[in-house]
Amino acid sequence: MASLLIVDDDETILDVLFELFSDGHLCHTAPTAEEALKQLRAHDYDVVITDISMPGMSGEDLLGFIKVYRPKTPVLFISGSAGREHAERLLTRGAFDYLLKPFSLEEIAERVARTIEYRRRLDPN
Numbered sequence: 001m002a003s004l005l006i007v008d009d010d011e012t013i014l015d016v017l018f019e020l021f022s023d024g025h026l027c028h029t030a031p032t033a034e035e036a037l038k039q040l041r042a043h044d045y046d047v048v049i050t051d052i053s054m055p056g057m058s059g060e061d062l063l064g065f066i067k068v069y070r071p072k073t074p075v076l077f078i079s080g081s082a083g084r085e086h087a088e089r090l091l092t093r094g095a096f097d098y099l100l101k102p103f104s105l106e107e108i109a110e111r112v113a114r115t116i117e118y119r120r121r122l123d124p125n
Helices: 011-021 033-042 059-069 084-092 105-122
Strands: 003-007 026-030 047-051 075-079 097-100
Touching (some): 003 011, 011 026, 011 105, 026 033, 033 047, 047 059, 047 105, 059 075, 075 084, 075 105, 084 097, 097 105
Parallel strands (some): 003 026, 003 047, 075 097
16 A cells, blocks of 8 residues: 555545545645645655646645655656646656646556556665
8 A cells, every 4th residue: 555645726636536546545635735745744655646836835846845855755747737848847857757637547547556666666665
C-alpha cells in the first residue's frame, strides 16, 4: 500500500482521485499547496499528485520544496492550462511525470502505478 498526497484546488478532482486511489492506497488530500506543505512536513508520501495552477502557492513552487525536503518523493503534475514547454520545464526541475486535463481514470491510474514503482525502486524498504 502506497501513500499518496493529492493536491488540487478543484474539489471534484480531489474527490474523484481520492475515490479512485483510496481503495488500495493511503490517500490524503490538500486543497492548496500551503496545506500540502503542512502535510509534507508531517508525513513522507510515496507520491505527490498536484495541480500546477492554484490560488496562492503554485504546484511548481511546491515542487521546489519537495525536491529539497523530500527528494525521494516523485511528483506527478496534472494541469488543464499549461502547455508542452511548461511540462518540459517541470520535468527539468525534477517532476516525475505530467498529465494534461482532462484525463481518463485509466490513464491517471497507470501513471500513478508507474510513479509508485519508481519510488519503490528508489527506496525498496
